[in-house]
Amino acid sequence: MTALSYAGPSAKLALLVGVFGEGNLDASLNAGKQATACVMYYGMPVDDVEKLKTLNCDVLNFWPTQYKYIKNDVMNKFEANMKAAGKNLTVKPYEVDHAFANPSNSMGYNEAAANDAYQNTLAFFKARLK
Numbered sequence: 001m002t003a004l005s006y007a008g009p010s011a012k013l014a015l016l017v018g019v020f021g022e023g024n025l026d027a028s029l030n031a032g033k034q035a036t037a038c039v040m041y042y043g044m045p046v047d048d049v050e051k052l053k054t055l056n057c058d059v060l061n062f063w064p065t066q067y068k069y070i071k072n073d074v075m076n077k078f079e080a081n082m083k084a085a086g087k088n089l090t091v092k093p094y095e096v097d098h099a100f101a102n103p104s105n106s107m108g109y110n111e112a113a114a115n116d117a118y119q120n121t122l123a124f125f126k127a128r129l130k
Helices: 003-007 023-030 072-084 111-128
Strands: 013-017 035-041 058-064 089-094
Touching (some): 023 035, 072 089
C-alpha cells in the first residue's frame, strides 16, 4: 500500500523530502493535486521543466551553499526552470554543507541552521495547510 492510497483521495499532503537525486521531488509530483506543500532539504532539484509543470504545490528549498554537488549554477537553473514552469519556489540558502540538519552527521551538523530550517518548515506548512 502506498502512502497516497493510505491517506485517501481527499487528503491534502505536505511533503518533506531529503536528498535522493532528482527523486527528491517525485513524491510531490506523484501526489498530484493532493500535494499542498513541499519542503526540500539539500536535494538535487528536478531539471525537467515539463515535469515541473505538473507540480501542484509551492516548494521551499533549503540549499547548503557549501555542498559540492549543488553549486550556484544548479540553483540558478532550478529557479529559472520553476519560473518557466509557473511554479512558486522559495530558496533559503545556508552557508553550510550537505546534511546540515542531520544531528548524526558529526562532520556537518549545524544546530543553528537546522533549527532555523525547522522553524521555516513549520511556518511554510502552516501557511499552506489551513
